[in-house]
Amino acid sequence: MKISVQAVTVDTFAHSLSCLSALLEKGLAHSIARKFDPSVLVTARLAPDMFPLSRQVQLSCDLAKNSVARLAGLEPPRFEDNEKTIEELRARIARTVDYLKGVPASALEGSEGRAIRVPAGPDKFLDFKGLDFIQRWAIPNVFFHITTAYAILRHNGVDIGKRDFLG
Amino acid sequence: MKISVQAVTVDTFAHSLSCLSALLEKGLAHSIARKFDPSVLVTARLAPDMFPLSRQVQLSCDLAKNSVARLAGLEPPRFEDNEKTIEELRARIARTVDYLKGVPASALEGSEGRAIRVPAGPDKFLDFKGLDFIQRWAIPNVFFHITTAYAILRHNGVDIGKRDFLG
Numbered sequence: 280m281k282i283s284v285q286a287v288t289v290d291t292f293a294h295s296l297s298c299l300s301a302l303l304e305k306g307l308a309h310s311i312a313r314k315f316d317p318s319v320l321v322t323a324r325l326a327p328d329m330f331p332l333s334r335q336v337q338l339s340c341d342l343a344k345n346s347v348a349r350l351a352g353l354e355p356p357r358f359e360d361n362e363k364t365i366e367e368l369r370a371r372i373a374r375t376v377d378y379l380k381g382v383p384a385s386a387l388e389g390s391e392g393r394a395i396r397v398p399a400g401p402d403k404f405l406d407f408k409g410l411d412f413i414q415r416w417a418i419p420n421v422f423f424h425i426t427t428a429y430a431i432l433r434h435n436g437v438d439i440g441k442r443d444f445l446g
Numbered sequence: 447m448k449i450s451v452q453a454v455t456v457d458t459f460a461h462s463l464s465c466l467s468a469l470l471e472k473g474l475a476h477s478i479a480r481k482f483d484p485s486v487l488v489t490a491r492l493a494p495d496m497f498p499l500s501r502q503v504q505l506s507c508d509l510a511k512n513s514v515a516r517l518a519g520l521e522p523p524r525f526e527d528n529e530k531t532i533e534e535l536r537a538r539i540a541r542t543v544d545y546l547k548g549v550p551a552s553a554l555e556g557s558e559g560r561a562i563r564v565p566a567g568p569d570k571f572l573d574f575k576g577l578d579f580i581q582r583w584a585i586p587n588v589f590f591h592i593t594t595a596y597a598i599l600r601h602n603g604v605d606i607g608k609r610d611f612l613g
């Protein structure tokens with residue numbers, strides 16, 4: 280017995296995205312308790328030239344959704360990047376988790392050996408084998424953006440800990 | 447063909463820890479170029495009650511090392527937490543990667559089904575099956591601390607991007 284692609288992508292990402300949703304809920308509760316506009320959190324960043332919380336959440340979703348779709352050989356749905364509130368960001372996560380869970384296990388079967396091409400600018404591509412793509416693209420990227428979203432909330436005083444991140 | 451535990455733990459963590467080492471090297475170069483004491487970075491944090499960079503790196507290493515050791519049924523070496531410089535932190539990463547690569551593949555074989563117990567306070571434990579442990583503990587924890595280390599460097603003006611994080 281070994282591990283399926285579904286287990287290390289769909290299941291792993293769906294769990295951690297659900298934790299991200301709970302983190303955002305705590306951020307909203309914090310803004311209400313402290314009587315500040317929650318959009319302060321939505322637009323907060325860790326450096327002037329880094330993406331704000333909203334974009335970190337959108338990218339967490341897209342990297343999970345698009346990575347799984349690429350492995351499965353499917354065209355992923357495109358989500359508009361128009362979320363302005365924490366509720367809307369949480370809805371995007373819910374849609375992403377629904378999508379992930381709807382990808383048939385059979386489509387991912389054997390995808391660890393599939394050739395995966397990621398666009399990387401005009402006429403440029405990154406080429407991976409499925410397993411490398413999981414190890415060096417999908418997992419690091421998804422956790423990069425989920426953790427950065429956590430760090431933005433934490434940096435702004437939201438009372439969250441690693442227990443919330445792990446779920 | 448499916449994915450081995452070694453591929454999603456040892457290989458994935460060794461790669462990302464090597465990227466973390468390169469990020470730290472850029473942090474050191476930045477402090478030299480800007481003529482400030484690199485220990486400012488080593489002790490920097492994103493919130494007063496969050497761990498500083500040094501501890502984030504130590505935890506990245508320990509969670510990778512201890513998670514793989516638990517899966518393999520081995521007693522991991524204990525590293526003293528006494529690093530005070532970026533060079534020392536990079537040496538710890540190198541020792542960790544050496545340890546990871548030295549764990550025999552045979553010891554990890556089938557560990558996705560093994561019972562894993564993690565201490566969680568006095569007389570408290572978290573119990574996992576190997577696969578759950580990988581999905582909900584090892585991968586999220588290792589990437590949590592590597593990404594937080596990245597975020598501390600980035601927040602402090604080091605010129606790094608996601609390309610450096612991904613390697």
